[in-house]
Amino acid sequence: MTLRAERWLQLAFVVPAALYLVFFFGYPIVQNGVMSFQEFTTRTFFTGEAPWVGWYNYVEVISSPGFGRVMLNTAIFTVVSIVAQFVIGLALAVFFRRRFPLSGVVRSLLLLPWLIPLIVSSAIWRWMLDKDSGVINQVLSGLTGSDVSIGWLTDVNIALPAVILVNVWLGIPFNMTILYSGLQDIPEELYEAAALDGATGWRAFWAITWPMLRPVTGVVVLLGVVYTLKALDIILGLTGGGPAGSTETLATEAYRLSFGQFDFGAGAAVGNILIVISLIFAVLYLRANRKAVDE
Amino acid sequence: MSSAGLIGASRGWRRPVDAAVGILILAVLLFPVYWMVNVSLQPGGRAVGTPWFPLNPDIGGYVQALEEQGANLITSIIVSLGSVVFSLAVAAPAAYALAKFRSRWLTGLLFAILVSQMVPGIVVANALYSMYNQLGLLNSVVGLIIADSSAGIPFGILVMRAFMMNIPQSIVEAARVDGAGIIRTFWSIVLPVSRNALITAAMFTFLFTWGDFLFALTLTTTADVRPVTLGLYSYLGSYVNDWSAVMATAVLASIPAIAMLVAAQKFIAAGATGGAVK
Numbered sequence: 001m002t003l004r005a006e007r008w009l010q011l012a013f014v015v016p017a018a019l020y021l022v023f024f025f026g027y028p029i030v031q032n033g034v035m036s037f038q039e040f041t042t043r044t045f046f047t048g049e050a051p052w053v054g055w056y057n058y059v060e061v062i063s064s065p066g067f068g069r070v071m072l073n074t075a076i077f078t079v080v081s082i083v084a085q086f087v088i089g090l091a092l093a094v095f096f097r098r099r100f101p102l103s104g105v106v107r108s109l110l111l112l113p114w115l116i117p118l119i120v121s122s123a124i125w126r127w128m129l130d131k132d133s134g135v136i137n138q139v140l141s142g143l144t145g146s147d148v149s150i151g152w153l154t155d156v157n158i159a160l161p162a163v164i165l166v167n168v169w170l171g172i173p174f175n176m177t178i179l180y181s182g183l184q185d186i187p188e189e190l191y192e193a194a195a196l197d198g199a200t201g202w203r204a205f206w207a208i209t210w211p212m213l214r215p216v217t218g219v220v221v222l223l224g225v226v227y228t229l230k231a232l233d234i235i236l237g238l239t240g241g242g243p244a245g246s247t248e249t250l251a252t253e254a255y256r257l258s259f260g261q262f263d264f265g266a267g268a269a270v271g272n273i274l275i276v277i278s279l280i281f282a283v284l285y286l287r288a289n290r291k292a293v294d295e
Numbered sequence: 296m297s298s299a300g301l302i303g304a305s306r307g308w309r310r311p312v313d314a315a316v317g318i319l320i321l322a323v324l325l326f327p328v329y330w331m332v333n334v335s336l337q338p339g340g341r342a343v344g345t346p347w348f349p350l351n352p353d354i355g356g357y358v359q360a361l362e363e364q365g366a367n368l369i370t371s372i373i374v375s376l377g378s379v380v381f382s383l384a385v386a387a388p389a390a391y392a393l394a395k396f397r398s399r400w401l402t403g404l405l406f407a408i409l410v411s412q413m414v415p416g417i418v419v420a421n422a423l424y425s426m427y428n429q430l431g432l433l434n435s436v437v438g439l440i441i442a443d444s445s446a447g448i449p450f451g452i453l454v455m456r457a458f459m460m461n462i463p464q465s466i467v468e469a470a471r472v473d474g475a476g477i478i479r480t481f482w483s484i485v486l487p488v489s490r491n492a493l494i495t496a497a498m499f500t501f502l503f504t505w506g507d508f509l510f511a512l513t514l515t516t517t518a519d520v521r522p523v524t525l526g527l528y529s530y531l532g533s534y535v536n537d538w539s540a541v542m543a544t545a546v547l548a549s550i551p552a553i554a555m556l557v558a559a560q561k562f563i564a565a566g567a568t569g570g571a572v573k
Contacts, residue, residue, distance in 0.1 A: 009477050010396050014404055017389030017452060021404075024445045025411040028422035035422070045428055092320065100313035106321045108560050112328055115552035115563070117506030119524045120545045123531060124331045127538050135330060135345060172324065223412075230415035233508045237531060254417045259513055264421060271418040278413045 029275070035268035042262045050265075057269040061257075066245050074229065074249040077164055082224045084168040089175025089220075094209070096176070097183050107180070114173035122237025125166045129153050129238075153239050156246040163238050163247050167231065175220055182216030183209070215289075222285045226278050250274045331549070335542035356539030357547075364544050367526040370436070371505055374522060375551075377440035378504035379497050382447035386496065390455035391485055395467065405456075408449045419445060420513040427514055434515050439522070442510045447500030454499070454566060458492035459485065495566045498555050505551050523548045 036057050038050040061067060096107050113121060128135050129152035140148040152162040186209065194204050232251040235241060241248040241256060248256070250270055258267025335356050336349035361368075393401055423442060424433075432438030462485065470480045486493065511525040527548060530541045556563055 006477060010392060010398075013388040013392035013396070013481075014401065016385045017448065018404060018407075020385055020444070020448055021407050021411060024419065024423075024442070025407070025414050027426070028419040029414060031422035031426070032418050035425075040425075045425070095313075095320075096317070098309075098313050100310045100317060102314055103317055106317045108556065108563065109321055110324055111563060112325060112552065112556055115502060115556060116328070116549040117508065117524050117527075117552075119506070119508045119527050120331075120548050121327070123527055123541060123545050124327045126531060127334065127535075127542065128327060128330055133345065138345075169324070169327070226413050230417065232415075232417055236512075237508075237528060251415060251417055254415075254421065255513075258417070258421050258424070264425065267421050268418075271415060271421055274415050275413070275418060278415070282413060 032268045032271050032275075035265050036272050038265050040263075040265040040268070044264070053265070057265045061266050061269050061273075066248065069245060070248050070250060070253050073160060073247065074251075076160065077167070077231075077247075077249055078225060078228045080164050081167045081171060081228050082221060084164075085171035085175045085224060086217075086221060088168070089172050090179050092172065092176040093179035093183055094205070096180060107176075110176065111173045113170055114177075118170070118233035119237050121166065121170060122234050125169075126153065126238055129162055154243055156244050159239050159243055159246045163235055166238060167228070167234055170234065171224065171228075175224070178220050179213065179216060182213050186212045218285060218289060222281065225281045229274060229278055229281075250277070328549075331542050331545050334538055335546045337539050339537040339539040353539070356537075356543035359537070359540040360543035360547060363540070364523055364526045364547065367521050367523040368547060370520055371522040371524070371548075374436055374439045374443060375501045375504040377436065378443045378447055379500045381440055382444045382451050382500045383493065383497060385444070386448050386451035387455055387486065387489075387493065388481065390452045390492075391459050391481055393452065393456045394459035394462075395464075408452055411445075411449050416445075416509045420509055423510075424513055432514075434517050434520050436520055438514055439507075439510060439520065440504075442514055443504040443507045444500070446503035446507070447496070450499055450503070450566075451496035454496050455489060455492045458489055462488055491562070491565070494559070495562045498559060498562055499566045502552060502555065505548075 035050070037052060037054060038044075039053050039056075040050045044050045092110070096103055131137065131149055131151045131154055134152070136152065137148050137150055140150070150158060153159050190208050190212070191204055194200070194208055199207055230251050231249075232255060235247055235249060235252050236255070239247045241252040250273060254267045254270040254274065256267075257270060258264050333347070333349050334345055336352040336354070337345055337356070338351070338353040339355055339359075389404070393405055419442075427433045427438055427442075430438075432441075466484060466488065467480055470484045475483070505522075506524060507522065508524045508528065511522045512528065515521060515525065523544065527541070527544050530544065535541055
C-alpha cells in the first residue's frame with residue numbers, strides 16, 4: 001500500500017468521531033448562538049419562520065425580575081457544592097490512604113451514589129426530605145424530642161441549602177476517587193523523610209500532601225465547576241426550580257424557558273450565558289496552570 | 296525499640312478503629328440507598344412514619360412498578376445497549392488514531408473532545424430539539440441512542456486512548472511486518488489487547504445512557520418511547536401517595552449500577568479515574 005493511501009485510511013479512523021462531535025456538540029453550539037438572536041418559538045416549527053430580533057432575548061432575560069436571583073442561586077449552588085464536596089472528598093481520600101481491613105471494599109462501595117441515575121437519587125431524597133413523613137424530619141424529631149416538620153424542599157429559605165446538601169452527597173464519591181488516586185502517586189518516601197524531621201499529621205499534610213496534590217486538585221475543581229454549573233437533573237427532580245424560583249439556576253432557567261414556555265430563543269440566550277461562564281473558568285484554570293508550570 | 300517498631304505497635308489498635316470508622320462513613324453515605332430499598336419493600340399507602348426495617352417485606356410496590364414501568368425498563372435496556380454498540384463503534388477507532396497516529400488534526404480533535412465536556416446538556420438539547428423535529432427523530436429509539444451517546448463517545452475515546460497509548464509499538468509493528476494492513480492490525484491485534492479498556496468504556500456508556508434524563512425529557516413528547524428515568528420523574532411530577540412503587544422503580548433503575556459495582560469493580564475503578572483527563 002502506498003503511503004498516501006495509508007494516510008487516507010488513517011483519516012477514516014477518526015471521521016465518525018469527528019462527524020459526531022460536529023453534529024452533537026459543534027452544531028448545537030452554533031445553532032444555540034443563532035437561536036439566541038431569533039424569536040424562536042413553537043410557531044417556528046409550523047411556519048419555519050424565526051424572525052431576527054438582535055439582542056432582544058438577552059435583554060429580556062437579563063432584565064427579567066428573577067434573573068438576579070437565578071445568578072445568585074447558581075453562584076451559591078456551585079461554590080458551596082464544590083467546596084463541600086472537595087473538603088469531604090479529600091478528607092475521605094486521606095482517611096482511606098491508611099490501609100485497614102475492608103478499606104478497598106468500603107471505598108468502592110462508596111461509589112454507588114455516583115453510579116445510580118441522578119433522577120433516582122432525587123427521588124430518594126425527595127422522599128427522605130418530605131415535610132410530613134420524611135425520615136430526616138423523623139430522625140430530627142426523635143433526637144430533639146419535639147415534633148420537627150421542616151419543609152426542606154417547600155420552604156423558600158431552606159430549599160436551596162437542601163438541594164446543595166443532596167448535590168454534595170452526589171459529588172463526594174467522584175472527588176474522593178480522583179483525589180485518592182492523586183494521593184497514590186505521592187511517593188511514600190517523602191512522608192518517611194518528613195517524619196524523620198518531625199513533620200507528621202497536619203504538618204505533613206500542608207508540607208507534602210497539599211502541594212503535591214495541586215495538579216489533581218486543579219482538575220477536580222475545574223471538572224466540579226463545569227459539572228455543577230450545568231447540573232439540571234437533580235434540581236428538576238427535587239424541586240423543579242421552586243418553590244417560588246428559590247432553587248432556579250441558569251441551567252433550570254434555560255430548560256424552563258425552552259421546554260416550559262417554548263421560548264427557545266430565550267432559552268438559548270440563557271444557555272449561552274452558561275457556556276460563557278464555564279469558558280471563563282476553563283481559561284482561568286489554563287492560565288493558572290501555565291503560571292504554575294512557568295514558576 | 297526502633298521507630299518502625301513503634302509505628303507497628305500503634306497500628307495494632309489503630310487498624311480496627313479505622314475499619315470501624317470506615318464502615319460508619321459507609322453507613323452514613325449509603326443510608327439513602329438503604330432507605331430506597333427499605334421503602335420499596337414496605338406495604339403501600341402508609342400515612343405515618345416508615346419503619347426502620349422491612350420486617351414484613353411486601354412486594355406490592357414491585358408488582359405495581361413492573362406493571363407501570365415494565366415497558367419503560369425495556370426501552371431503557373434497548374436504548375442503553377444500542378448506545379453501547381454505537382459509542383464503541385465510533386470511539387474505538389478514534390481512540391486508536393489519537394493514541395498511535397501522528398497529525399496536527401488529531402491534536403485538534405483531542406482538544407475538541409475536552410471542550411465538548413464543558414457544553415451543558417441543556418444547550419445540546421435545545422438545538423437538537425429543532426433538528427430532531429425536522430428529521431422526524433423525536434420520540435424514536437434511534438434518536439435517543441444517538442443523542443445519549445454524547446456522554447459515552449467522548450468518555451470512551453479518552454479511556455481507550457489512555458489505554459492504547461500503552462500498547463507496545465513492537466506488537467503493532469510485528470503485525471505490520473507480517474503483512475497485516477492498518478485495519479486488520481486494529482481489528483485483530485489492537486482491539487483484543489484493549490479488551491479491558493473496551494469493557495470499561497462499554498460499562499460506563501451503558502450507565503450514562505441508562506441514567507440519562509435530560510434527552511429523554513426533551514426529545515420525547517409522548518409515552519411511546521419513554522426510558523425508566525422519565526417514568527420515575529413522571530411519578531415525582533404528580534402528588535405521590537404510594538412511595539413504595541416509586542422506590543421500587545428506583546431500585547429497578549439502580550440495578551445496572553449495583554450489578555456493575557458488585558461484579559466488575561476493577562473496571563469501575565478504572566473508569567472513575569480514567570475519565571479525568573490525563
